[in-house]
Amino acid sequence: MRRIQFFDTTLRDGEQTPGVNFNTKEKVQIALQLEKWGIDTIEAGFPVTSQGDFEAVQAISRAATKMTVAGLARCQKKDIDRAYEALQEAKFPQIHVFLATSDIHMKDKLKMTKDEVLASIKEHVSYARTLFEKVQFSPEDASRSDKNFLLEAVQTAIDAGATIINVPDTVGYSNPKEYGAIFAFLISNIKSDQEIIFSSHCHDDLGMATANALAAIENGANRVEGAINGIGERAGNTALEEVAIALHIRKDFYQCETGIVLNETKRTSDIVSRLSGMVVPRNKAIVGGNAYAHESGIHQDGVLKNPETYEIITPQLVGVQTNSLPLGKLSGRHAFRTKIEELGYTISDDEVKKLFKRFKDLADKKKQVTDEDLIALIDDQVRSEEEVCHLESVQLQYVSNGHQGAIVSIEDEKGEKSIASAIGSGSIQAIYNSIDQVFKQHPTLTNFEMNALTSGEDAQAEVRVTIEDEVTHEQVNGVGIDFDVLQASAKAYVQASSILKSKGAKS
Ligand SMILES: CC(=O)SCCNC(=O)CCNC(=O)[C@H](O)C(C)(C)COP(=O)(O)OP(=O)(O)OC[C@H]1O[C@@H](n2cnc3c(N)ncnc32)[C@H](O)[C@@H]1OP(=O)(O)O
Ligand SMILES: CC(C)C(=O)C(=O)O
Ligand SMILES: [Mg+2]
Numbered sequence: 001m002r003r004i005q006f007f008d009t010t011l012r013d014g015e016q017t018p019g020v021n022f023n024t025k026e027k028v029q030i031a032l033q034l035e036k037w038g039i040d041t042i043e044a045g046f047p048v049t050s051q052g053d054f055e056a057v058q059a060i061s062r063a064a065t066k067m068t069v070a071g072l073a074r075c076q077k078k079d080i081d082r083a084y085e086a087l088q089e090a091k092f093p094q095i096h097v098f099l100a101t102s103d104i105h106m107k108d109k110l111k112m113t114k115d116e117v118l119a120s121i122k123e124h125v126s127y128a129r130t131l132f133e134k135v136q137f138s139p140e141d142a143s144r145s146d147k148n149f150l151l152e153a154v155q156t157a158i159d160a161g162a163t164i165i166n167v168p169d170t171v172g173y174s175n176p177k178e179y180g181a182i183f184a185f186l187i188s189n190i191k192s193d194q195e196i197i198f199s200s201h202c203h204d205d206l207g208m209a210t211a212n213a214l215a216a217i218e219n220g221a222n223r224v225e226g227a228i229n230g231i232g233e234r235a236g237n238t239a240l241e242e243v244a245i246a247l248h249i250r251k252d253f254y255q256c257e258t259g260i261v262l263n264e265t266k267r268t269s270d271i272v273s274r275l276s277g278m279v280v281p282r283n284k285a286i287v288g289g290n291a292y293a294h295e296s297g298i299h300q301d302g303v304l305k306n307p308e309t310y311e312i313i314t315p316q317l318v319g320v321q322t323n324s325l326p327l328g329k330l331s332g333r334h335a336f337r338t339k340i341e342e343l344g345y346t347i348s349d350d351e352v353k354k355l356f357k358r359f360k361d362l363a364d365k366k367k368q369v370t371d372e373d374l375i376a377l378i379d380d381q382v383r384s385e386e387e388v389c390h391l392e393s394v395q396l397q398y399v400s401n402g403h404q405g406a407i408v409s410i411e412d413e414k415g416e417k418s419i420a421s422a423i424g425s426g427s428i429q430a431i432y433n434s435i436d437q438v439f440k441q442h443p444t445l446t447n448f449e450m451n452a453l454t455s456g457e458d459a460q461a462e463v464r465v466t467i468e469d470e471v472t473h474e475q476v477n478g479v480g481i482d483f484d485v486l487q488a489s490a491k492a493y494v495q496a497s498s499i500l501k502s503k504g505a506k507s
Pocket of ligand 2: 013098138140141166168169170171201203
């Protein structure tokens with residue numbers, strides 16, 4: 001059976017989602033879960049873009065033991081050198097070089113002629129090949145490129161030493177029939193002494209990213225690129241979990257196998273959703289909250305008689321868990337650590353110690369600490385360690401039918417406290433105005449979401465915010481969790497402001 005390789009770009013193209021910013025620790029956490037899920041290659045970042053991206057690629061290179069670690073580079077020597085430097089410690093390094101080949105990108109964006117594009121591919125793929133054994137080339141916007149020129153570009157890359165050819169449907173313009181035909185055409189026309197891996201890279205602008213990836217596989221692609229939960233630029237990338245399960249459930253049709261550990265799918269999706277702040281819609285295929293729920297009478301009757309009447313996938317296949325080990329205030333350290341490991345985290349004794357103390361404080365306030373509470377606690381701990389500034393306290397003066405007043409105290413990285421007060425037409429606005437004073441900022445709040453982590457009166461509130469810098473228009477997310485909705489709102493806003501501040505300081 002043909003083996004399909006999985007190339008995950010959650011940390012590169014996925015991070016191109018507006019508002020998504022992973023810190024290095026979060027990137028390593030996601031990378032290790034992806035390795036557990038069984039991907040073959042991770043695109044850990046685009047090292048030339050920032051010191052943060054560079055360091056994250058370095059950290060993932062050190063942490064990965066089985067998977068190949070790739071870095072993206074334009075056809076520019078400095079990009080390739082920076083990727084080489086970042087991937088020094090990777091056991092299995094790979095570079096991914098790209099250059100657009102469609103008329104519109106060459107003429108209006110790159111301002112290069114076809115000959116210049118071919119010369120640049122030759123020069124930069126050859127250069128990359130002097131540093132890396134595995135070189136991947138992507139003709140960006142391939143699906144809108146002239147097919148004969150696309151072949152010429154791909155052949156140039158292969159002649160220069162590329163052994164992996166990725167064919168991007170950069171703007172999600174293609175459909176399965178057309179996209180599959182591009183693979184059939186390229187595969188039957190390229191000349192090479194070496195085995196060439198053909199790979200799909202699709203975007204979901206017309207809702208066809210998964211269908212297009214599967215069409216590529218039907219037409220000879222043996223690698224698929226995408227991101228968990230389909231996150232990514234604009235409408236996102238191919239959702240890799242959809243391809244993995246489709247290939248498994250329809251093995252009769254596709255006749256392919258993968259290295260994906262299917263029962264790690266839900267856990268992988270959950271981690272990416274939490275750390276990216278991109279909530280998975282309930283009706284999302286494979287990992288959505290409703291994907292295994294049966295609402296109507298006729299369906300429920302059928303499922304009770306034989307689940308296969310309406311269920312093509314079992315929740316167990318993708319690792320949807322039932323709560324096997326409930327934790328409460330009488331639980332001990334062993335059960336706590338076991339539960340954390342069950343949830344997929346690998347943490348040091350030191351971290352267990354810190355978390356256990358916070359868990360006990362939480363358990364004093366709640367009858368039962370759920371998986372959601374624990375995951376939120378761990379994520380909050382990871383994020384707070386990276387935060388430059390912390391919310392120390394919030395004080396509110398509430399007036400019915402009037403302006404609300406807030407005083408906030410925020411501690412910076414040196415332990416210095418700043419206090420500010422402001423009014424607002426609501427309590428949250430008053431708090432946010434005070435925080436803006438401390439950070440000397442005027443960002444736009446572009447998203448505010450509040451959810452209860454669990455049901456019941458003792459549920460913790462989770463607040464997610466996105467703020468946009470008034471000058472750079474960079475968007476960053478913040479998450480805050482607390483029993484009190486106003487405190488959770490303040491924490492989320494301080495976290496986002498703190499990330500914006502550290503980004504400003506680096507640039
Ligand atoms: C389809 C994709 O997903 S491509 C990946 C997109 N990802 C990103 O852009 C990551 C974030 N980007 C960045 O941090 C910055 O854009 C950088 C560091 C990459 C470049 O920054 P800058 O040097 O300031 O250039 P800027 O982004 O304004 O413009 C891009 C330049 O790269 C050129 N370029 C674009 N693609 C390529 C390529 N594949 N090879 C060579 N040059 C390229 C453009 O023509 C433009 O060149 P010009 O300055 O001569 O006009
Ligand atoms: C860099 C390339 C592969 C890309 O992300 C795209 O073309 O969509
Ligand atoms: Mg892309």
